[in-house]
Amino acid sequence: MDIKQYLDSTYLKTAGQAGITEVENRDVVRGVVHEAIHENFKLAMVRPDMVAMAKQMVAGARSSVLVGTVIDFPLGNNSLEYKLAEAGQAIADGADELDFVLDYEGFKNGNIAEVKKQVLECTRLGLSYGKIVKWIIEVAALNDHEIVQLSALVKNIVVSNFEETEYNRVFVKSSTGFYPVGDGKPNGATVPAIKLMLENAFPLPVKAAGGVRSFEEAQEMILLGVKRIGTSSAKAIADGGAAGGGY
Template identity: 65%
Template sequence: MNIKQYLDSTYLKTASQAGLSEAENNDVVKKAITEAIVEGFKLIMIRPEYVVLAKEMIQKASSTLLIGTVIDFPEGKSSIEDKVKEANQAIDDGADDLDFVCNYEAFKNGEIALLKQEIVYGTQIGLAHNKTVKWIIEVAALSDKEIIQLSALIKNIVISNFKEEDYASVFVKSSTGFYRTENDLPNGATIPAIIMMLENASPLPVKAAGGVRSYEDAVEMIRLGVKRIGTSAAKEIANGENTTNQY
């Protein structure tokens, strides 16, 4: 199976997180973009400040590589106004996919009206500009019951507010890859979590992010029904190699 068009090649570390200077981290981003172009991946997923750079490199290479970026990353706690502002800037800069971190803490605290509002506003902005929107639910921060409930809630909000032809452009996504778990438990996509998401988010598509570390893992996710996979080791996975990368 050629899995490259399922893979969102991902680099989301800041310079400080990577232990690099800003210039060195910028070089890592450039390398990731170049690799995604050469390998023919679906998308390069980068932080908002690198979208303009990616756009320039992709245009220069006459590539069809898509650009994705994260909104309110990684905690999802910002106001709706801040989320909207960040999304609009990403659109202006040339992003194709907007991966919002939903306010999962608000959800856990029962603030459902707030969550509904940000999902409607964020999705409206993306769809109005023909962008793909993904809502990151951070499965490692949720119980199984909460994964089921939040996946279903996002689905129901989208179905209630948008047209059927829009559903394929609104994903539910598993993880940021940056959530800190206790006792070194998985912080990304697991098979049980993805199954719960698929069963409860449908007809919205699902993106598995974090924890996919081999070609076999990726194929299993695809066979389950996942439409996109986020990984910082896209080349290794596509080439059938295992990786120890955490995302």
């Protein structure tokens, strides 16, 4: 198992969230992308305003590392037009993969038709440009029944509207890693949540994101059946160790 090819090395903090300057934050992103290139991880996941720089670095290194970004992050509650515009700019900047935050609060509030429309139209946009599309359902904000419902919602839209050859290009993804939780509860991927996603998203692939910080945890997720792991601890995982914190 080449675990590096499962890893989406991720850095999604703004300068304000990191408590550093904009210049310093850009340097952190450069470091993450450089490490992804050096370690040959599957992908470097950065915010939309960092995509063009990341792609330039990858091209300059003649690397096969992909560049991904997040859309409507971290809440997913903007309009379809907003999502499409942000995704369109990311595509123009060279993003290989688009991780959309699904409007999970809208879904919970009964706006199911709008959520379905967003999933359909944003998926159509990404696939039409040959991109990988992922839908973040934010499992920490959901109960088990809602995890099942949203995993199945994305699956049903894809199966009903796209060719079978494209199923493996649309993922259901667990988490942003930014959802606020208390009492030491996980805000990212957990084994029970991932099992529900795998069962109900099939035949779509699943990405476990947030909270995977050791080789053993990553291996467990892969053995369950996930095809990607989003983590800010990619090097520690690849080296067989563990990281103390982070996404």
